[in-house]
Amino acid sequence: MATGTFAEKGADLELVGIQKRFPGFTAIESLDLFIPEGSFFALLGPSGCGKTTTLRLVAGLEEPTAGRILIGGKDVTSTKPFQRPVNTVFQSYALFPHMTVLENVAFGLRRRSIASPVEKAHEALRLVELDHLAARKPGSLSGGQQQRVALARAIVNRPALLLLDEPLGALDLKLRRQMQLELKDIQTEVGLTFLHVTHDQEEAMTMADTIAVMNKGQIEQMGAPEELYELPRTAFVANFLGQSNLFTGQVSGTTPDALTVALGSASITVPVARAPRRSGTVTVGVRPEKLTLLTSAPVAEAGRNVLGSGRVVDVSFSGVSTQYVIAIPGAGDVVVFAQNMVFGPVVHVGAEVWVSWAVEHGFGLEDAPDEVAAGVHDAAVAAGLDDSGFDSEPALEKA
Amino acid sequence: MPAGPRRRSRIRFRGLGLPIYTALALIFLLIPIAYTFVFSFNNSGKLNIAWQGFTLDKWTHVCDAQGVCEAFTNSIIVGVVATVLATALGTAIAIALVRYRFRARSLISLLLFLPMATPEVVLGAGLAAQFLSLGVNKGLGTIIIAHTMFCISFVVVTVKARVSSLDPALEEAGRDLYGSAAAVFWRITFPLLVPGIAAAALLSFALSFDDFIITNFNSGAVDTFPKFIYIAAARGIPAEANVIASAVFILAIVIVVVAQVTRAARAKRLARLH
Ligand SMILES: Nc1ncnc2c1ncn2[C@@H]1O[C@H](COP(=O)(O)OP(=O)(O)OP(=O)(O)O)[C@@H](O)[C@H]1O
Numbered sequence: 001m002a003t004g005t006f007a008e009k010g011a012d013l014e015l016v017g018i019q020k021r022f023p024g025f026t027a028i029e030s031l032d033l034f035i036p037e038g039s040f041f042a043l044l045g046p047s048g049c050g051k052t053t054t055l056r057l058v059a060g061l062e063e064p065t066a067g068r069i070l071i072g073g074k075d076v077t078s079t080k081p082f083q084r085p086v087n088t089v090f091q092s093y094a095l096f097p098h099m100t101v102l103e104n105v106a107f108g109l110r111r112r113s114i115a116s117p118v119e120k121a122h123e124a125l126r127l128v129e130l131d132h133l134a135a136r137k138p139g140s141l142s143g144g145q146q147q148r149v150a151l152a153r154a155i156v157n158r159p160a161l162l163l164l165d166e167p168l169g170a171l172d173l174k175l176r177r178q179m180q181l182e183l184k185d186i187q188t189e190v191g192l193t194f195l196h197v198t199h200d201q202e203e204a205m206t207m208a209d210t211i212a213v214m215n216k217g218q219i220e221q222m223g224a225p226e227e228l229y230e231l232p233r234t235a236f237v238a239n240f241l242g243q244s245n246l247f248t249g250q251v252s253g254t255t256p257d258a259l260t261v262a263l264g265s266a267s268i269t270v271p272v273a274r275a276p277r278r279s280g281t282v283t284v285g286v287r288p289e290k291l292t293l294l295t296s297a298p299v300a301e302a303g304r305n306v307l308g309s310g311r312v313v314d315v316s317f318s319g320v321s322t323q324y325v326i327a328i329p330g331a332g333d334v335v336v337f338a339q340n341m342v343f344g345p346v347v348h349v350g351a352e353v354w355v356s357w358a359v360e361h362g363f364g365l366e367d368a369p370d371e372v373a374a375g376v377h378d379a380a381v382a383a384g385l386d387d388s389g390f391d392s393e394p395a396l397e398k399a
Numbered sequence: 400m401p402a403g404p405r406r407r408s409r410i411r412f413r414g415l416g417l418p419i420y421t422a423l424a425l426i427f428l429l430i431p432i433a434y435t436f437v438f439s440f441n442n443s444g445k446l447n448i449a450w451q452g453f454t455l456d457k458w459t460h461v462c463d464a465q466g467v468c469e470a471f472t473n474s475i476i477v478g479v480v481a482t483v484l485a486t487a488l489g490t491a492i493a494i495a496l497v498r499y500r501f502r503a504r505s506l507i508s509l510l511l512f513l514p515m516a517t518p519e520v521v522l523g524a525g526l527a528a529q530f531l532s533l534g535v536n537k538g539l540g541t542i543i544i545a546h547t548m549f550c551i552s553f554v555v556v557t558v559k560a561r562v563s564s565l566d567p568a569l570e571e572a573g574r575d576l577y578g579s580a581a582a583v584f585w586r587i588t589f590p591l592l593v594p595g596i597a598a599a600a601l602l603s604f605a606l607s608f609d610d611f612i613i614t615n616f617n618s619g620a621v622d623t624f625p626k627f628i629y630i631a632a633a634r635g636i637p638a639e640a641n642v643i644a645s646a647v648f649i650l651a652i653v654i655v656v657v658a659q660v661t662r663a664a665r666a667k668r669l670a671r672l673h
């Protein structure tokens with residue numbers, strides 16, 4: 001693109017029926033996606049679910065087996081990477097080892113013959129606080145510094161669509177927060193479109209307008225962060241994005257507003273509007289922080305679900321809040337997050353307790369009962385991997 | 400203590416043995432070179448076998464002996480042209496073999512090894528037979544073709560190792576950053592392959608400059624330096640040939656030393672920078 005000017009604004013991205021097969025492995029089954037121009041879109045999912053593959057397809061580094069890719073309304077499916085108004089921050093950085101940091105950053109500007117590339121490169125390096133290292137070769141930088149150079153090298157081009165593949169993964173918390181703000185600033189200032197891949201849910205929720213949760217090459221659910229969190233539609237999303245208590249039982253009654261699910265001798269009510277499946281065996285859930293822990297049997301109250309009694313089997317203190325695990329006969333293990341309003345835990349292991357929550361906080365899942373276990377399992381594997389810092393291998397075997 | 404002296408003597412033997420052994424090995428290796436060098440100053444006539452006294456004439460009038468300089472020039476021409484051709488073709492083949500999947504890829508890899516494994520006599524004779532049946536006149540052209548042929552294999556093997564160690568993501572990043580195919584090749588791929596390509600070119604030139612057997616089959620009346628010496632050896636090699644051989648040797652040493660020194664200097668400068 002020998003235009004010599006920056007994009008005036010972001011471009012929207014549309015993926016239509018995208019499928020990607022590698023020899024012997026289908027990485028993306030069928031993907032439809034629309035990202036409006038100027039939005040900050042986060043793609044969240046466990047290792048090996050196809051996030052990088054999706055970005056590579058958009059960048060043109062990989063050809064889809066089927067489907068079409070449109071950027072700014074133009075079909076770019078068969079165009080070359082350098083013809084697309086797209087830049088990528090690579091997960092592996094991919095800095096040119098034989099060029100200085102400055103030349104790395106200026107590379108894209110020079111290819112498009114944009115005026116004063118050196119000044120613009122310095123400016124981008126100042127943004128990521130690395131201008132003092134401009135003369136160095138990438139090999140002599142730390143991982144976090146290299147990652148910031150990769151970021152500068154992409155954003156300096158002000159592309160209509162910027163693809164970020166875990167661009168902040170190697171940074172410490174403070175620097176990461178700072179870079180998040182910088183990124184958000186750049187994005188809103190010019191109104192560019194960002195497609196941001198991350199493992200970090202908190203990052204996705206704080207930065208993105210829209211989050212898509214991906215699993216096994218498919219988008220499980222897409223929406224605003226609050227919507228995804230408050231109303232997850234699948235067991236995978238419910239447990240991948242934060243944690244959820246899930247209960248499976250038969251629908252025992254329906255009113256125009258509410259659905260009642262029998263759970264042993266107890267029953268749980270959820271608003272009909274928040275429950276896509278309304279008959280037969282259904283799974284309903286509630287977030288752990290929505291639960292209230294009670295040390296005596298509560299009086300029945302309209303608009304509140306009560307479970308119990310059960311026994312506290314685990315208490316773990318984490319500063320701001322305490323996590324309690326309560327074994328309730330008929331309902332299984334229920335997790336409660338309670339703010340530490342007093343010193344230390346309110347109850348101890350072995351105590352008899354009840355839990356209650358407002359009916360409007362409950363949600364029903366779209367998943368059929370047999371899909372729930374698989375979703376919970378996938379999310380647990382993903383969470384386990386994140387905790388131990390392992391990379392993709394076990395997830396790949398499973399996939 | 401009986402163990403003490405015994406151990407000491409063994410240590411002393413080892414301490415002396417290794418240097419003596421090394422010195423002998425080096426002398427053995429260097430004798431032919433030293434002989435060549437010393438006899439380049441021999442005030443000899445046609446025969447350069449017995450020491451006749453010291454002179455610098457052979458160094459100052461190196462082209463006086465018949466055929467020495469022509470043969471040397473031919474060797475340089477053949478070496479340079481064959482190196483350029485073999486390096487260009489071999490590099491392209493190496494990149495194709497590593498980067499692209501195509502039919503018969505592994506077969507081609509295998510075939511490229513054959514010239515290295517085949518005895519030179521067979522290669523030389525086989526090629527000569529082809530030239531004969533095609534009615535090609537032997538001369539500089541046929542020598543260049545022959546040398547290019549056997550050098551390609553070495554270039555492919557050398558450059559391929561370098562291409563394999565090159566992260567494809569770098570080229571992808573180049574394409575993503577608006578680099579056309581040519582820009583990506585010349586600004587990213589090529590500079591990163593240069594050490595491998597340079598090594599391959601040096602190897603090619605050395606192999607070509609040195610080759611006698613294949614050249615002898617395919618050169619017709621044209622002499623290269625090794626061929627000249629081989630033929631002259633029957634009558635006695637003129638001291639001018641020693642001059643050229645010594646000069647080439649000294650040049651090679653100088654190149655190596657300069658390369659080492661500049662590299663050390665650069666490393667020191669980098670270390671100081673950080
Ligand atoms: N060239 C390829 N050939 C075969 N399989 C591939 C290829 N590239 C990717 N895959 C497979 O496609 C799946 C998705 O890979 P991808 O790199 O998109 O994962 P990801 O979501 O980015 O994971 P991570 O979070 O670990 O980076 C993986 O199972 C991977 O093994």
Ligand SMILES: [Mg+2]
Binds near residue numbers: 051165
């Ligand atoms: Mg990835």
